[in-house]
Amino acid sequence: MFDQFQLSEEHEEIRSAVRDVVEAKIAPFAAEVDAEARFPTEARDALLATDFFAPHVPEAYGGAGADALATAIIIEEVARGCTSSSLIPAVNKLGGLPVQLGGDEEIKQKYLTQLAQGHGxxxxxxxxxxxxxxxxxxxxxxxxxxxxxxxxxxxxxxxxxxxxxxxxxxxxxxxxxxxxxxxxxxxxxxxxxxxxxxxxxxxxxxxxxxxxxxxxxxxxxxxxxxxxxxQGLKIALRTLDHTRVTIAAQAVGIAQGALDYAIGYIKERKQFGKRIADFQGIQFMVADMGTKLEAARQLTYVAAAKSEREDADLGFFGAAAKAFASDAAMEITTDAVQLLGGAGYVQDHPVERMMRDAKITQIYEGTNQVQRLVMGRKLLG
Incomplete structure (x- = not known):
């Protein structure tokens, strides 16, 4: 009965494959992409070469046919290394999903096929x-x-x-x-x-x-x-029910990247003759960060599963995952900067970039205030 809470071997393999691509070909350019405000062409090329560019496109149109959870994991892992790059698969799903959900076969063949080939x-x-x-x-x-x-x-x-x-x-x-x-x-x-x-x-x-x-x-x-x-607005809003899950995944990835970096730093940094990771107050901060992150991840994965099944309560879960995960990402990245102290405030370390990147997840695809309106209306019927 507990298997439902464990990712499949295929999903774990996808995570591992994406993480390898990110660490080798995307994350090394993240600071440069941010500093120069330039499109991450390295990421686009790497994602296209590995079928992670628009993984949600069905196999019938030349895509990888990744399910909603696999797509969320891909976006999460890319965001862990570079938020700007994670918007490539995320926006390709946002832009292409209306065609997939509401289009006739002719328009699907024409545009989803080209999307799978690398046309954003x-x-x-x-x-x-x-x-x-x-x-x-x-x-x-x-x-x-x-x-x-x-x-x-x-x-x-x-x-x-x-x-x-x-x-x-x-x-x-x-x-x-x-x-x-x-x-x-x-x-x-x-x-x-x-x-x-x-x-x-x-x-x-x-x-x-x-x-x-x-x-x-x-x-x-x-x-x-x-x-x-x-029927356009209905298609658009139905699309957002699904793609808010991808923003939640993006937020989880940003938070994971910030937590990983902060933990590495506090294990090395010493004050008063010992690692700052050994101070109880620091451990409490890390414990809270980890708890928020895992809660956000689990809610996001549940929402992704509901997206794949098109469950009737997806509207609530998509909004809840997006709001909770983005709020958590903002809190976790802010705490990551705090854990690094003055070092966290300078561009020599990536946590300041992650904190800046996290903020938009509370705003786009519907502000978190709008998400709470959606959730409230769903609960009240």
Whole structure:
């Protein structure tokens, strides 16, 4: 009866394989990627070469067919070494999953196949005045014969400019019922009238470009719509139920990396003639960090299993995992900086970067305040 709490041998093998790739080809560039605010091309190439670029894509479309738990483990392990790099598989799932969940076979064959081959996929939902209130978006798509004409702006788009494809949500019936008047489309990087804003200057995840998307009379063929007209927001929110698990996994990975580094440091650093790891107060801090981390990991893995099964209570568990794990990551990385003292505050050590990176996990894919609204509504029915 206890086997349900033990990862399969296959999952453990995946973790080991990803960790080897991260330690050899991703983590060594993490500080440089952060300092130069450049896209981690080394990570992209390494992930693509090992089927970790978009592992969730089904085998039918040329992907690895990794289940939700395996995908979470991959993102966790990459984040342990470099948060910016972990956004490559995470955002590819976020951008591509609407096609997988809501698209017809033709659009799946066209875009999921290319995603598996290395063409990145981003997600265009948020706008300046429509962040948490997504139904208030102003981007519009108007029919023109069999085509659609897209106009508007999307904001806070992760890996914008690097990805080749973008799932974009737009109002297609301005007079329709709120929430049921939005459709989803695939926009290609080379579409005429589609351009990018300047890169945002951010606190963390500096290696992952965040930019606005501008649509100026972008003509989209009719077969670019994902699912039925008016079903876009439902597809988008269903996607988030699944992908919030990946943000929880990312947070767990960041926290693990910070805890690992802090433990290594306090075992070496000496004060008053002994290792600071031997002081009881330090041990209490580490114990609390480890407890929060393992609680976050277990909740994340349960949520991932529910994502794979598409359980009815996934909405609650996805939100709970994302909120709990990201709060834990913020606390753990802050304590890691504290354990290193002054050394933790300088860029010679990675914990200050991890603390900066952890903050965004409390914000994107729905702030943790929104997650608590989701959880409360699920519990109250």
């Amino acid at each position: 996929f981003s997600y265009g939902l948020s706008e300046r005045e429509a962040g948490s209130d997504t139904a208030s978006m102003r981007t519009r798509a108007v029919r023109d014969g069999d085509d659609w004409i897209l106009n508007g702006v999307k904001t806070w788009i992760t890996n914008a400019g690097e990805s080749d494809f973008y799932t974009v949500l737009a109002v297609t019936d301005p007079d329709g019922k709120r929430g049921n008047n939005i459709s989803a489309f695939v926009v290609e990087k080379g579409d005429e009238g589609f351009t990018f804003g300047e890169k945002e200057r951010k606190l963390g995840i500096k290696g992952s470009p965040t930019r606005e998307l501008f649509f100026d009379n972008v003509r989209l063929p009719g077969d670019r719509i994902i699912g039925s007209e008016g």
